[in-house]
Amino acid sequence: MKKGFTLIELLAVIVILGVIALITTPIIQNTINKSSEEGFKNSVNSLVNLVDMDYNENARIGTQTYKFGENSLTHQGNDGKSDLELDYNGEIDGGKGTITNNSGKINGTIESSDYKATINNSKVTITKK
Numbered sequence: 001m002k003k004g005f006t007l008i009e010l011l012a013v014i015v016i017l018g019v020i021a022l023i024t025t026p027i028i029q030n031t032i033n034k035s036s037e038e039g040f041k042n043s044v045n046s047l048v049n050l051v052d053m054d055y056n057e058n059a060r061i062g063t064q065t066y067k068f069g070e071n072s073l074t075h076q077g078n079d080g081k082s083d084l085e086l087d088y089n090g091e092i093d094g095g096k097g098t099i100t101n102n103s104g105k106i107n108g109t110i111e112s113s114d115y116k117a118t119i120n121n122s123k124v125t126i127t128k129k
Contacts, residue, residue: 037115037126043090044110044117044124047073047099050086052122055101063102068095068110 050073051066065076071091077083092112099108099119110117111129118125 037128040092040112040115040117041124041126043092043095044119044126046090047088047110048106048119048122048124050088051099051101051106052104054084054086055104060101063100066099066101066108068092068097068099071095073099 047066047068051064054060054066054075055064066086067074067076067082071088073086073088074082075084075086092110094113095110097108097110097117099106099110104122106119106122108119110119114129116127116129118127
């Protein structure tokens with residue numbers, strides 16, 4: 001008596017594995033996309049919190065502008081030049097944008113290579129590019 005698998009049995013296993021791969025690939029891809037979007041949203045929320053904290057801690061008055069680029073957030077002085085780089089440790093791939101704070105009303109846009117965040121009264125809305 002021979003031990004082993006027949007060619008038909010091996011082909012059946014390969015077909016079953018192919019069907020499983022076809023079913024799971026979109027599910028896994030969707031999970032990766034959702035986690036990427038949530039990571040971007042969390043990073044933007046960190047920026048919003050940092051802008052709010054800087055505004056309050058430094059007793060700033062009126063509309064203050066903050067520029068984001070190359071994974072750094074800087075406060076723009078009245079002369080339009082950067083006068084303070086805030087301690088931001090997150091990472092947004094290809095990120096750039098501007099955030100304003102006018103007495104706690106935070107607005108602006110931040111873009112990455114894949115997403116765009118619109119900030120309206122501290123509420124963050126994400127859209128895919």
